[in-house]
Amino acid sequence: MADIHPTLDELDRDGALREAGARVDPITRGSFLRRALAVAGGAAAAGIALPALSPGAALAQSGSDVDILNYALTLEYLEAAFYAEAVSRGALSGELATFARTVAGHERAHVLALQRALGSKAVKRPSFDFKGTTGSQDAFWRTALTLEDTGVEAYQGAAVNIQSRDILTAAISIHPIEARHAAWIASISSRGGTSPNSPAPQPFNPARTMDEVLAVVRSTGFISTMAGATPSQGMTSQPAMTG
Amino acid sequence: MFHRAKLAELDRDDAILETAADAADAARSSGTTRAAFLTRGGLMVGAGLGLGSLPIALAGAQGGLSSGDVRILNYALTLEYLEAAFYADALKRAGLRGNVLAFARTAHGDEQAHVDALKRTLGGKAVKRPRFDFMDATGSQDAFLRTAMTLEDTGVSAYQGQAPNIASRDVLAAAGAILAVEARHAAWVADLIGRGSDPSPAPDAFSPALDMNAVLAAVRRTGFIQ
Numbered sequence: 001m002a003d004i005h006p007t008l009d010e011l012d013r014d015g016a017l018r019e020a021g022a023r024v025d026p027i028t029r030g031s032f033l034r035r036a037l038a039v040a041g042g043a044a045a046a047g048i049a050l051p052a053l054s055p056g057a058a059l060a061q062s063g064s065d066v067d068i069l070n071y072a073l074t075l076e077y078l079e080a081a082f083y084a085e086a087v088s089r090g091a092l093s094g095e096l097a098t099f100a101r102t103v104a105g106h107e108r109a110h111v112l113a114l115q116r117a118l119g120s121k122a123v124k125r126p127s128f129d130f131k132g133t134t135g136s137q138d139a140f141w142r143t144a145l146t147l148e149d150t151g152v153e154a155y156q157g158a159a160v161n162i163q164s165r166d167i168l169t170a171a172i173s174i175h176p177i178e179a180r181h182a183a184w185i186a187s188i189s190s191r192g193g194t195s196p197n198s199p200a201p202q203p204f205n206p207a208r209t210m211d212e213v214l215a216v217v218r219s220t221g222f223i224s225t226m227a228g229a230t231p232s233q234g235m236t237s238q239p240a241m242t243g
Numbered sequence: 244m245f246h247r248a249k250l251a252e253l254d255r256d257d258a259i260l261e262t263a264a265d266a267a268d269a270a271r272s273s274g275t276t277r278a279a280f281l282t283r284g285g286l287m288v289g290a291g292l293g294l295g296s297l298p299i300a301l302a303g304a305q306g307g308l309s310s311g312d313v314r315i316l317n318y319a320l321t322l323e324y325l326e327a328a329f330y331a332d333a334l335k336r337a338g339l340r341g342n343v344l345a346f347a348r349t350a351h352g353d354e355q356a357h358v359d360a361l362k363r364t365l366g367g368k369a370v371k372r373p374r375f376d377f378m379d380a381t382g383s384q385d386a387f388l389r390t391a392m393t394l395e396d397t398g399v400s401a402y403q404g405q406a407p408n409i410a411s412r413d414v415l416a417a418a419g420a421i422l423a424v425e426a427r428h429a430a431w432v433a434d435l436i437g438r439g440s441d442p443s444p445a446p447d448a449f450s451p452a453l454d455m456n457a458v459l460a461a462v463r464r465t466g467f468i469q
Contacts, residue, residue: 109448176426203356205423
C-alpha cells in the first residue's frame with residue numbers, strides 16, 4: 001500500500017474551503033463581534049470551559065482564516081484520535097494514564113470548538129493508523145511529545161496570519177494548552193530518567209509554518225485515509241465516502 | 244484539593260502603581276517619537292544574547308512600534324522583571340533541591356532572556372526595573388513552588404489577554420513565542436507540585452486570559468514590588 005501523504009489541499013478535496021473563502025457572508029464585523037467568542041477577562045474569570053466560537057462563525061471569516069481553522073482542526077483530529085486510542089487500549093498506567101485521559105478530553109474539546117466555528121466548512125475527520133504507538137508507554141510518550149511540540153509550533157506559526165480578532169483570541173486560548181501538554185509530558189518523561197527532555201527547552205518557543213507542520217504530520221504516516229478521498233487523488237485504501 | 248491561588252490572594256500592600264504609571268507615561272511619550280525609534284531599527288529579540296537563531300524579529304526593523312505596542316511591551320517587561328527577580332531571589336535563598344532547582348534555574352534563565360529581549364526592543368522607552376521584596380515567598384521550597392505557579396499562570400493569562408491588542412505582526416510573533424514558554428513553565432511547576440494530578444499541569448481545555456488592569460491590580464496586591 002502506497003504511503004498516503006495528504007496535504008490540506010487534499011483534505012479540501014472539492015475546493016469547499018477555497019469556495020467558502022470566496023463567498024464571505026456580508027455580516028458586519030460589529031455584529032460578528034457581538035455574537036462571537038467570549039474573550040479575555042470576563043469569560044476567563046468566570047471559568048469558561050469553551051471559548052464560545054459561535055456556530056456558523058465561519059460565515060464571517062476570511063478565506064484564509066477558514067483555511068487556518070481547518071488546519072488546526074486537522075491537527076486536533078489527529079491528537080484527539082491518538083489519545084482516545086491510547087486510553088482505550090489500556091497500555092498506560094500511573095501518570096501517563098492521567099496525562100492521556102486529561103489531554104484526550106482537551107483535544108476533543110478543541111475539535112468540537114473548531115467544528116462549531118467552521119460549521120459546514122469543517123473538514124471531515126480522516127482515518128488514522130497510529131502504528132502501535134498507543135500500545136506501549138515508551139512509544140506513547142515519545143509520540144505525544146512530538147505531537148504536542150508540533151501543535152504548539154503550529155498554533156504559534158498560524159496565529160500571526162489570522163485576520164479576525166476573535167479567531168485569534170480563540171486560537172491563543174488553545175496555543176498555551178498545547179504548550180502545557182508538551183511541558184507536562186516532557187516533565188513526566190524526564191522524571192523517569194529515561195529522557196533528557198526539558199519541559200521548557202528554550203526561552204523563546206519556535207514556530208513552524210503550515211507547510212513545515214504538514215510535512216511533520218505526513219512523516220508520521222498516521223493519517224491513513226482522508227474521509228471522502230478518491231483513488232485518483234492517490235488514496236488507495238478506502239472507497240470514497242461522501243460527506 | 245490543591246488551592247490554585249490567584250495573584251490577588253497573595254495580597255499585600257501597594258507598589259506597582261508607580262511602575263504601571265511609568266509604563267503609561269512611556270507609552271504616551273512614544274507616540275511622537277517614532278522617528279527616533281526608527282534610528283534603532285533592525286533589532287532582533289535575543290540578538291547578541293547567545294540564544295541561537297530566534298524566529299522573532301521585533302518591530303524595530305519593520306517601521307517602528309505603535310504607542311499601544313510600546314505600552315504592551317512595557318507591561319510585559321514589568322511582569323518579566325518580576326519573574327526574573329523572583330527566580331533569582333529563590334535561587335539564592337529558598338533552599339531549592341533536585342528537580343525544583345533545575346526548574347528554577349531554567350525558568351530564571353528564560354525570564355532573564357525575556358527581560359533582555361524586551362528591553363532591547365524598547366530601547367529608551369523601556370520602563371526601569373522596580374525594586375522587589377519577595378518576603379516569605381522565596382523563603383522555602385514549598386512557598387517558592389506555590390508562588391511560582393501563580394506567577395506563571397498569571398504570565399500566561401497576561402500575554403494571552405494582550406495578544407489581540409498587538410498591532411505589529413512581529414510583536415505578536417514574539418509574544419506568542421514567550422506565551423508558550425510561560426505556559427510550559429506553568430505546567431512544569433504544577434507537575435513538580437502535584438505529580439500530574441493535583442494541581443493539574445493543564446487544568447482546562449482552554450486557557451483563560453486576563454486584561455491588563457486585572458493583572459496589574461493583582462501584582463500590586465502581592466506587595467512584591469517596592
